[in-house]
Amino acid sequence: MSAATPSRETSNTVRLLAPGVVWMILFLVAPIMMILYVSFWTQTTFAINSTLTLDSWKNFFGSEAYVGALWTTIRLWLIVLSLTILIGYPAALYVGLLVKSKTVSTILLVLCVIPFWTSFLIRVLAWRPMLGKEGAINIILQKLGLIDSPIEVLLFSELSVIIGMTQIYVVFMVGPIAFMLGRIDRNIIEAARDLGAGFGRIFWKIVLPLSLPGVVVGSIFVSVMVLGEFATSGALSGRKVNLLGNIIVTQVGSLKWAMASVVGVILTILLGIVVAGFLRIVDLKREI
């Protein structure tokens, strides 16, 4: 019998939770707090000390390169997010709603997930022989006679970073949308059709609103990952595209901890605003 007294149950809960909670406070919350703290430290050429100062913050906002990285990050995030929605939604519509057989739908979803079994960095690298001057896309386009000379902007440009990120992250958009579409009661659609609604009307009035939570969850996934990116931009842009993540990596590389921390705080704030904004659109707790 669960004759345990309430206090014994409480202590049991505490015992079960304590290791995980302590781990997260020490190794997640404390490190994030450290970023904020160190961003106010004094940086000299070779060392850093804990005298508090605003110098690094002034440096950040005084430098065109750093503020430029902030705008590049926001621009690239908006582009990649829109592309993942535009490219992912129709695919999710087919997989989640139009395919009648559950098996086919599952197979298609599994097909989408399989590439994730390859190392993330290899997947990024795989775009190089695809997009390069002598890459697969240029060769195919030339063979088809669509272009005379290879397109050079495909690789080592902002475009290649956008293509690479969209391909890597679009599945995180397809999954949640397909999940929400799959939960729509088919009878509602039937009823609307019986009442004479065309597909367009059914889509705008029923399907889209009901799938919106999926779009929001997908957007949160994609945003968090794109905003924190640095590997894709580093590997596919030939260091031409600098995101906030790239600045952090180079600053840490040259032991400029204070500046790296400033960029880290700005990235955290940006993420907080974006995620809070998405959560305002849809009340996730109620929907799921």
Added chain:
Amino acid sequence: MESKVLKPILAVYVGLFILFLYGPFIVLGILSFQQGPEGGPQFPILSWSTYWYQHLFGLTPPSRIAPLPVGEALIRSLVLAFMTMVTSTVLGVMAAQAFRKRFRGSGIVFYLIVLGMMVPGVLTGLGTSLLANNVLGIDRHWWSTAFLAHVVYTFPFAFLVMLAILNRFDGSVEEASWSLGVSPIRTFRKVTFPLIFPGVLSAMLFAFTLSFDEFPRTLFASGRDQTLPLAIYGTFSVEIHPNIFAFGVMTTLFSFALLSVYGILMALSVRRAKKMAMQEDIA
């Protein structure tokens, strides 16, 4: 009816979409069979060969192209992924077990745990290395600081998987065991654990693969000794050769092997559960 037109169009679209997902990897697979050592990481294929696969295992005569420094890195990554898997699964099962009872502050604890998978790796990595390097003044290693950061990332996944499993769990079998005088620990081992084992397996799979492939956190939080993703990243900055493509194909095959082991274990545990249910029916 518009959907009569729409459905085939979208079917073709999904085909193209899957091609988009797989395209780069197909090209990478083809180019891994480039002739060596002269053939570069691009078309045309000079002649088909398995040179780069042999190169990977050190079976080719020495050439100007250095072998990938993956041997020790692979072992480190496997050990790290194993440590991370065990730790985060244990933490995940414990925390999810606690969440079966309502308690005050459960909302905050839930978000605290889930935060670990939401915060980008570049931030966790930076914070961890700041804490180790500038405040505590300790060295960073893949088995110490990077391990801590990995668990922060994988523990939430294990927790959520176990939460989903335990939500559907019928608590009456445990109560039956308790009422027969079996101690809670023994009940957990003999009754609860076998029933939630498929979930534990999934949590382990998540934790292992996420840690094995984890890059940003490791980049900041580990020291001089590289893990596998760091070794791959190191080749980015120098000229790339088809050996890295061959390596990509090999790691993918390894992943599928791992996935098969998971599938087999899963099938076995499902079959055992069915068998037990049948025996109960007979009894």
